[in-house]
Amino acid sequence: MKYIYILISFTLLQTSVLKAQSENKSLCGKVIYERILSFENKPESTKFTLLFAPRSSYFADNTEQQKEATTLTPTSNQDSDVSFDIKFNGVKSIISTDFVKDSIISQVSLFRDGAQKTYIVRETISKINWAIIPEYKIIGNLKAQKAIGVFRGRKYTAWFTNEIPVNFGPWKFNGLPGLILEISDDKNEVAFFAKSFNIPFDNCSKIFNDIKFDANSEKVTLPQYLKLESAEVDEVINTILSKLPRGAKFDVSSIKSNAIELDYKDIIKE
Numbered sequence: 001m002k003y004i005y006i007l008i009s010f011t012l013l014q015t016s017v018l019k020a021q022s023e024n025k026s027l028c029g030k031v032i033y034e035r036i037l038s039f040e041n042k043p044e045s046t047k048f049t050l051l052f053a054p055r056s057s058y059f060a061d062n063t064e065q066q067k068e069a070t071t072l073t074p075t076s077n078q079d080s081d082v083s084f085d086i087k088f089n090g091v092k093s094i095i096s097t098d099f100v101k102d103s104i105i106s107q108v109s110l111f112r113d114g115a116q117k118t119y120i121v122r123e124t125i126s127k128i129n130w131a132i133i134p135e136y137k138i139i140g141n142l143k144a145q146k147a148i149g150v151f152r153g154r155k156y157t158a159w160f161t162n163e164i165p166v167n168f169g170p171w172k173f174n175g176l177p178g179l180i181l182e183i184s185d186d187k188n189e190v191a192f193f194a195k196s197f198n199i200p201f202d203n204c205s206k207i208f209n210d211i212k213f214d215a216n217s218e219k220v221t222l223p224q225y226l227k228l229e230s231a232e233v234d235e236v237i238n239t240i241l242s243k244l245p246r247g248a249k250f251d252v253s254s255i256k257s258n259a260i261e262l263d264y265k266d267i268i269k270e
Contacts, residue, residue, distance in 0.1 A: 028053040028207050029199030031179070032062075033170045036191045039258040047195070048093075051207050052168045055100050058211045059171055061093040091118045094213060097125065097174060104172055107213050110228055111235050114242075118214050123222035126151070126266040128175050130158070139181045139194075147176055153262025154190065158183040164199060171260070190260050222267060 031050040036043060047062040094107040106121045133146040137159065144159040151173070158169070162178040169180025170192035184191035201207050220228070 027166060027199070028201045028204035029164070029197060030201050030207070031197050031199075032195045034193045034195055035170065036193070037258065037260070038189055048170065050168065050170060051211065052166055053204060053207060056096070056098045057168045058208055059095040059097075060211055063092070091116065091214070094211065095171060097168065097172070099125070099167070105213070107217065108225070110232050111239070112228070112232070113235070114239055118217040119225055119228070120213055120217045120219045121222055121225045122219065123267070125174070128173070130176055132176075142181065144181050145178075152260070152264065152266070154185040154187065154260070156183050156185050222264070226264060
């Protein structure tokens with residue numbers, strides 16, 4: 001699952017995080033995050049919205065939906081050293097976390113048959129063994145506490161607040177005793193920053209109404225998706241070969257995937 005680093009100034013709306021502590025059984029809300037990835041010193045940022053109810057959440061890309069398109073672009077003009085970037089347009093990144101069903105559902109894309117193909121991927125929620133550290137800082141107008149955890153091959157430092165007593169955070173991060181406001185990995189490649197809040201949300205019963213997965217996409221489990229992802233490399237190579245002039249020689253020195261998830265040792269095969 002592919003993903004974005006820049007330092008963003010943190011501004012929090014004065015939320016009536018009010019008596020949320022005592023009302024968390026019915027607490028729901030909306031949080032805007034900045035997701036920042038910095039791979040190969042090329043920072044990119046995207047805004048996301050987290051919507052949460054007491055036992056479930058959606059984390060969705062705020063980018064306006066575009067017409068589906070896949071581009072294969074050479075990034076070097078040297079005859080002996082040409083690299084290609086493959087970019088997808090059109091699919092909206094959505095991640096649903098459901099503690100009742102113990103599941104995470106993601107809408108993602110792969111390069112298949114020379115074009116983009118969207119999949120709905122189901123996985124069991126992976127428990128992150130957080131170490132909560134007695135270290136604090138103020139983020140906006142909220143007191144945040146530090147926690148450290150390892151997830152899918154990266155070591156993360158998170159800052160969460162007990163003033164918003166929910167177990168959610170951006171992307172697939174969860175399991176702390178308060179909302180995760182900031183989180184970043186120790187390689188400085190992946191980071192998420194909360195930017196604004198609407199808590200409690202005006203109408204909890206309708207909070208998820210505008211979030212919809214692509215009904216026509218193929219549904220797979222995470223182990224099935226990982227097999228498809230492994231085959232993506234061959235798809236890329238075959239597509240590049242098809243664009244080379246006849247008789248040209250092609251040798252793959254390296255293929256890099258700028259992914260947030262680096263390993264899946266926590267996955268139980270289904």
